[in-house]
Amino acid sequence: xxxxxxxxxxxxxxxxxxxxxxxxxxxxxxxxxxxxxxxxxxxxxxxxxxxxxxxxxxxxxxxxxxxxxxxxxxxxxxxxxxxxxxxxxxxxxxxxxxxxxxxxxxxxxxxxxx
Amino acid sequence: xxxxxxxxxxxxxxxxxxxxxxxxxxxxxxxxxxxxxxxxxxxxxxxxxxxxxxxxxxxxxxxxxxxxxxxxxxxxxxxxxxxxxxxxxxxxxxxxxxxxxxxxxxxxxxxxx
Numbered sequence: 001x002x003x004x005x006x007x008x009x010x011x012x013x014x015x016x017x018x019x020x021x022x023x024x025x026x027x028x029x030x031x032x033x034x035x036x037x038x039x040x041x042x043x044x045x046x047x048x049x050x051x052x053x054x055x056x057x058x059x060x061x062x063x064x065x066x067x068x069x070x071x072x073x074x075x076x077x078x079x080x081x082x083x084x085x086x087x088x089x090x091x092x093x094x095x096x097x098x099x100x101x102x103x104x105x106x107x108x109x110x111x112x113x114x
Numbered sequence: 115x116x117x118x119x120x121x122x123x124x125x126x127x128x129x130x131x132x133x134x135x136x137x138x139x140x141x142x143x144x145x146x147x148x149x150x151x152x153x154x155x156x157x158x159x160x161x162x163x164x165x166x167x168x169x170x171x172x173x174x175x176x177x178x179x180x181x182x183x184x185x186x187x188x189x190x191x192x193x194x195x196x197x198x199x200x201x202x203x204x205x206x207x208x209x210x211x212x213x214x215x216x217x218x219x220x221x222x223x224x225x226x227x
Contacts, residue, residue: 004156032214043204043218044157045116089157093214101170102216104157 002027004092006105014113019080021108023090024072032093033066033073034102039086048075080112117141120205120219127195128227135190135222137205143217144210146188148180151202151221163188164211195226 003026013019025033031052036044050057050064050073057064061080066073077084090105118139127133139146148160162170163182177199179191188205202223206216 009154034214034216036218041220043116043118043120043206043220044216045218046215049215101159101162102214106154106156 002103030092118219137188139207143207
């Protein structure tokens, strides 16, 4: 089955700096890669996603890149703000016989210091 | 608000108790999921329902029993739990199981004493 590794487990940055979180996956059939943000006391919320036919996607201050050959994808947050502080999860989805199965990474606790 | 509501938000139960977690989605989705979130571990998929039919049981112990009476409601019945079952239980929904975009509720924080 799919295995997703996420690094780092914790990340501390100053407000205005950039933050990068990286994930690798094992199943070459995976074709959809979402990123979720979980704030304290809430469930994870989808913030950006990318499909395997695209190498990069951007939405305002956040962007995701995908390297299919190397089987890794990354989340980039620019001009970080204190409200970006949360736990971020990457995930991979293969579809096919894996319908309904998103495999999540272990999560990254991002802290943005004012 | 994500359109997925879970109750209760917090639950403390003894190992001999029987309790139920409830999830309701107002998004018109047809697939619903239970996930377990433990500290320092990835989210673990427990059960998947598509159009009220269970399509996945991810080797979950029988002390967890799901129920999906219709596409909008999902329950997780709990009995004779163990302390290691203490975790945040998250419900999610999607248009159907072929649609990968999940919408999560805020979860039920369960403590088993």
